[in-house]
Amino acid sequence: MIVKNYKIKNSSSTDIYISQDYNYYLELIGERDLIIITDNILYNLYPEAFKNKKCIVINHGEENKTLKTVEKIIENLIAFGADRNTLILGFGGGMICDITGFVAGVFMRGASFGFVATTLLAQVDAAIGGKNGVNFKNFKNYIGSIIQPEFVVCDANLLKTLPKLDYISGLGEVIKYAFISDLSFFEYLDENSNEILNQNPDILNYILKKCVEIKAKIVEEDSNDFGLRHILNFGHTIGHSIEIMENIPHGIAVAKGIIEEIKISVKLEYADKSLIEIAEKLISKFIPDYKCEIRQEHIDLLVKDKKKSGNMLNFVFLTNIGQPLIVKTDFQDIIKAIKS
Numbered sequence: 473m474i475v476k477n478y479k480i481k482n483s484s485s486t487d488i489y490i491s492q493d494y495n496y497y498l499e500l501i502g503e504r505d506l507i508i509i510t511d512n513i514l515y516n517l518y519p520e521a522f523k524n525k526k527c528i529v530i531n532h533g534e535e536n537k538t539l540k541t542v543e544k545i546i547e548n549l550i551a552f553g554a555d556r557n558t559l560i561l562g563f564g565g566g567m568i569c570d571i572t573g574f575v576a577g578v579f580m581r582g583a584s585f586g587f588v589a590t591t592l593l594a595q596v597d598a599a600i601g602g603k604n605g606v607n608f609k610n611f612k613n614y615i616g617s618i619i620q621p622e623f624v625v626c627d628a629n630l631l632k633t634l635p636k637l638d639y640i641s642g643l644g645e646v647i648k649y650a651f652i653s654d655l656s657f658f659e660y661l662d663e664n665s666n667e668i669l670n671q672n673p674d675i676l677n678y679i680l681k682k683c684v685e686i687k688a689k690i691v692e693e694d695s696n697d698f699g700l701r702h703i704l705n706f707g708h709t710i711g712h713s714i715e716i717m718e719n720i721p722h723g724i725a726v727a728k729g730i731i732e733e734i735k736i737s738v739k740l741e742y743a744d745k746s747l748i749e750i751a752e753k754l755i756s757k758f759i760p761d762y763k764c765e766i767r768q769e770h771i772d773l774l775v776k777d778k779k780k781s782g783n784m785l786n787f788v789f790l791t792n793i794g795q796p797l798i799v800k801t802d803f804q805d806i807i808k809a810i811k812s
């Protein structure tokens with residue numbers, strides 16, 4: 473069952489499957505030659521998924537999302553005799569999806585690719601929307617492109633083996649969708665927090681569907697990230713520096729960043745003070761250790777943020793639940809608000 477199909481102008485369309493066994497991708501590739509890119513953790517956890525298949529196994533971890541790994545993958549693709557009729561499947565979390573999308577985009581000027589997304593973060597975010605890439609030196613996601621995968625299969629059963637911290641990290645992005653898009657979804661998360669933490673399958677599938685629909689709709693409207701897509705960055709401007717400084721998983725840093733960005737929204741008079749308490753109440757249900765102290769080091773990192781152009785920054789304020797507002801803002805005003 474296709475849960476969502478999104479089509480970008482002048483680009484291929486993507487079918488997203490939820491509540492589907494991960495092996496479903498085999499029905500989608502037809503007679504095409506298949507090469508799977510995965511990481512060592514998944515390769516060992518799910519041997520049956522890779523049995524008798526051409527596999528390229530890379531080391532897990534963000535530090536391996538590099539051009540060096542891209543080179544290694546391309547060497548392996550050539551050794552396997554891949555050509556433009558090969559379907560390249562990324563089987564993994566956001567790291568694997570990012571590097572697979574990038575490789576597929578450049579290999580012989582473009583090969584078909586799809587994903588089996590295996591982390592919550594990948595299922596609700598990284599696998600959707602076509603952004604891909606690798607880190608370069610100390611810069612995160614500095615080299616990459618935007619190309620849509622042919623399909624994404626999201627099997628919630630795969631999340632059972634996910635370390636708890638990675639699951640919670642995915643919830644950070646889920647929470648973000650509720651903040652930027654939908655009061656009723658926000659209330660749903662609030663009311664079902666225990667079931668969500670316990671991975672109740674029905675509730676999890678509902679959440680996956682909801683998040684995929686929210687992200688796909690935004691991507692359809694602004695695939696190249698020139699306007700509306702910025703709202704997906706809510707929580708990320710501050711969250712990114714928290715992620716690096718505290719060395720914590722991406723989604724957890726985003727959740728902390730959401731609170732800090734709401735505080736900035738209040739200080740710059742875009743939102744009422746009560747929004748801080750509302751946000752903290754929801755986030756604390758999933759991430760008890762959500763508090764964060766923004767120090768000068770965080771600010772220094774912010775200054776280097778690649779999304780800043782000149783002194784102005786496209787900052788996503790939250791005026792209320794479900795009501796983000798993108799405002800080109802003087803960077804110094806953000807800094808003053810953080811420090812005040």
Ligand SMILES: NC(=O)c1ccc[n+]([C@@H]2O[C@H](COP(=O)([O-])OP(=O)(O)OC[C@H]3O[C@@H](n4cnc5c(N)ncnc54)[C@H](O)[C@@H]3O)[C@@H](O)[C@H]2O)c1
Nearest residue numbers: 513532565566567568590591593594597598603630633634
């Ligand atoms: N392209 C985008 O739009 C986008 C959006 C958000 C994040 N990202 C990227 O996604 C990456 C983070 O993704 P992530 O949080 O999925 O981390 P990840 O891909 O690094 O996976 C986290 C860990 O979980 C393991 N793992 C994956 N699936 C598992 C499973 N089912 N069971 C057990 N272990 C499993 C992995 O081996 C890894 O060790 C970052 O590189 C980030 O830049 C991209």
